[in-house]
Amino acid sequence: MEPKLDYDRARKWNRERSRQVHIYQPTINEFSGNLNGNVTTTGTVNGGTFVTGFSKETRCSPIVSERSDEQTMPSEAAPSDSSFEYIPSDESDQVRRESTIFTYAESMTKADNIDAATSTSGATSKRSFELMDSDLKEEDTLSIIFNSSIDEEIKISEETSVTSAASSSDNDNELTFGVDDMELFTKRYLAMKDDKKWKLSTGRYVEDILYNLGKKCNYHNLIHSFIIDPEDKFVHSGFTMEELQEICETKSMQEPPQIDDDLLQYIDSFAKDSTKDIRKALYSPHPRLCENYNPLVDFAYEHVRTTVSDWVRLLEMEPNPLTITQDLPESWFRINVWRTLDIAFSDIPFTFFVGGEKAGLATRERKNRSRTLSNIGPMQRKAVGRKGDGYVRSIGSRSIDWAASEAGSKWEGDRGTKLIKECDLILPKVLKDIFINLARKTNFEEDKVRKINIPGFIHAGAVLVKTNLDCPKGYTCRYMKEDPLEIYADVTQFNRTLDALVSIIYAKYVILQTMKIVNEDKSENLKRWKNLRKAERTEVSDCHPTPKKRRVVDLNQK
Template identity: 20%
Template sequence: MLPDLRGKFDNKVTDVSQLNLEADESEMIVCYTTSTTSNEETAKGNIDETEENDNTEQYEQCVDIVECKKRLREAYGTILMYEVPLDDLDPITTALQATVNEDNEVDWDLFLSAEKETIINSYCGTHLNAFKGTWKHRFKEVASRLNFRIKNDSGDTNNWQTLIYDELKAKKKEVFYISKHNNKHKKHEIKNLLVEEKWRLKSGRFIEDIVMQAINDSTFEHPCLSYIVDLADPIWPNYFSPEETDEVRTYNFVELPDLQDEIQNCINLYDNNTLKTAADYYEFASDQKLKFSDSFEKRWIKESIMNAAGLFEEGELLNTNDFFEGDSLHTLWTFVYRAFKKSEVKAKLGERTSVSSALGKNEGRSLEFRERRERKAIGAKVDILFKKITDEVGCTEVGKHDVLVIDDKYLDDGMVKLPRTIRDMLCVLVEANPHKINQLYTIGFLMMGLNLDLLIMNVPAGKTVTRITRIKKLPFPGKPKNIRLDFLPLLEVTLMGKALMENLARIIDDRKRKAVELNTAEKATSPRLPFSFVGKSSV
């Protein structure tokens, strides 16, 4: 465990330019930005691994020296510096000596199990990936000094996720308050709208005014600050009458497209009462003779049915107890991204960063003048990003098998992150096609637990408020005999989501040639549709 640095060492004020930053990378330091920094917000922006200390009103953080080397040369006047001697790596030495096997090999996962409490107690607010990297570096450094080899399969069981990451993420989670300044800014945006730019309900009320009322009532960051109305959120019946709720739900909604008869008939082949077991479905699908020249969708349906049946090869019940998010995506939900293999809309995998989200988070970033340039914020990372060349048209968020609608993962990703991200995508599309603001939309797939949800975001009327429309959740089959009942609708909604994105791509491309003109209009560089609210929780 790291020592009590303040009690063990005398602090000293050191000029940054005099620091020896070439020290051994395995040493650790603790940096404090002092009151001599001209702008505390700037300090927080430039060293993102900072954490407010309520007692000293300073920012304290343990960081690896190689990170400090990148950041400390920026414009800080002075820092307080402590050094942690290499002797404090002794607990790691002890742990490795206790877990080394007879072949003189050590294992990362065994080390994590042995030193879980030490690692968790040493956490002081850094990005979790950087924190993991620091500990992995220590692990390798000490193993090398002790002449221990690291096992080839070291880390394969992903103990970091289960033992460390999940617990630290829960500890790091904060509830973020919104300020009166945010409310005032939102009120100014609404006030500047012309009547014809608003969405008037049949009751005579404007939906923008209703959303503004919700913003005024809110204490914490909520999607209403991003002008998102999601009727799955239980707050909205407090603001809309039943008649208004029905109107908000149905006005100018994006309809789910019908599948081609040929494709629908292909799916209906498997809606067969005689198919009971996984083997029945697998063999029936494999008997469907399809040529390479046949439609890709037909071959995709056959392949998806066979893969779903294969999940029950070892038993009658679906076993997902050891599944992480990646396991769920690449085992249960593989058919979703494979459906886009031959589409003009491509499914990009692997924690992709949304450019649209990054544009929204950095909307006010510009050249420095009186204050230092703000640190560039990273866009939202999503499990699947759907793109038509450079246009982002949708994304996917995936959760583990046991996520419920009451869990933080569902509430944070399904009710906040995903809606905000697809709104930012819609903002970028509207900026390029402002006259089509009420025709454009974006799509989100949400796979939480063993359920799939399809979200459609659009601007039904006006130029500010976006509405989320959701389908009724569709479950993944838990046993073979339910494949026809549960899996076939999943195939249908995947093809519908794909068709919606392909249709959106056509809407985007169907536009007039732009005239060449000087950019002289007031606010010419501002987006027509405001980006999502950027608060502390989204940076």
């Protein structure tokens, strides 16, 4: 059995023939001097002499394959106008030439392209020849032998660098706000009516200011989706401090939910300075967690106890994993720290926290809203919503998203790159998609749209940032962020850790309010059916389209 050709064998083969140079077809084509002679005789190259013939390696090479009928070679060499012609050296060459062909291309590719290769691609099969030059220095010989391999490696390296640079450039270009983007942005702005815009006490309109700011942007921004973030420094350049304060303090038509005092007292009972005291409180009997426990009524207490138990377990571990958060993956935090989100909605029928990079239903609906049947062109491929880290979703004949979350494996500070992108651009656009989807279900009725609130969660490592999106006035959605909350590694700070739990419970109550608004009471049916009044409507525009990645654009062009 012949040994398998590999990289080491190819190098050894070249070292043994270090004073031999192969003349392949590309070499002959590029030769600019006079070439006289034939394979079996001595010729001259610019006055020098050379002797050609089959090399020992070529005669004995095991790298052969059966010749196909389309690749047959003539028994004798065809006449050629060239002064260099092929003449078989003996009968064995003739027999071998008729029975096999040499396929160096495949084998030399496996050998990392150290030597040049010949392959059969048509009716003519190429042969390798050997040039013996006694005056050729060994260093020059090695240089010639490995020249093609080195050039190829340099070429690949350069192509890799160019590709990497192009990829980086493409990533920047993906967020560039182009001419088409500006046309759509302007079109949506011009469709707004002045009497329905958000008018400030200064007499200016929020939508007008956002449009003027959006025209200055070279890159995609929340402004282009008519979402205002009062904390954005770029937004500050268009508003006065009094106007920003008015925007923040404008109340929604929906009254904020209230958490039951008894539940808050139960949460406060775990504000201890040691894990021993916390466990003592966990094991203490409670009237809502006894044998008469009703999961539809008393689940909030079970949720609190389960969450506190999870967090205490982390504090008791050695070493404490909350002290080495920089080395733990994102999935670990979701399972061990933020399981409280997974179980928070267990008492709401058919409602779950869906995690694990699932596509957003509202974003998918927005991306496919303009999809039509094939006409002049083919039907567009169905777009998939952005894959977020989690959604509060009700499952049924028509599933609905009510909230969304984004996650990261570590906290890099308020101005970390990942936090800026996800908290200041990605998440608010997802929340607005959910808002528009729910507003459509209410037919954009003014009194209902103003009451819809969409909570959002950003959890980076053991830190939680809760957000909220609503539309209190006009066509502009307001995006507000709360201060970061942390699951502390120090048990003496456990009273502050409980702030995160209260924030999650509060967000749950907001979602329940929105569910009640969207799923209107049956008492409204008669009014709606009889059309006693036509509800005032304010159709808020969709989010600005997300820029497509370059590979998607290329695919669509094909």
